[in-house]
Amino acid sequence: MTSSFCTDGGCVGVAIEAGEVRVVDTKSGDAPALRFTPAEWAAFVAGVKAGEFDLPGSP
Template sequence: MSEGMVEQRVAGGAGPELDLTGAAWQSSSQGAGDVQVAFVEGWIAMRNRRTPEVPALVFTPAEWRGFVLGARDGEFDLT
């Protein structure tokens, strides 16, 4: 695996080797969160802006849609 190629983990096993070195990471325009996402080669990568050296989580489009819809519905709210 060359430098910049990162083997990510996805649900159910190992994910693809994605080159995230040139990824266009996007941060939320709302709140003070540290989550960033990037859309790379048909996958969605998510990382913590404060610790970019930690491997990103990688989602398929279907997994990402499920996550986003769950977040909108309050599935992950602490209250």
């Protein structure tokens, strides 16, 4: 799955396979995927939803 916010080629692909979450940079087709456990991914998503990664001054 590729982000729905992908507009300029700088995209992130996410797949759930074999009990792990794999994340790839779609413009680097030969780069290895980053691999996360479901618990690690859930913690990351919770941080995103909580605004932990927002840039300073962003709404």
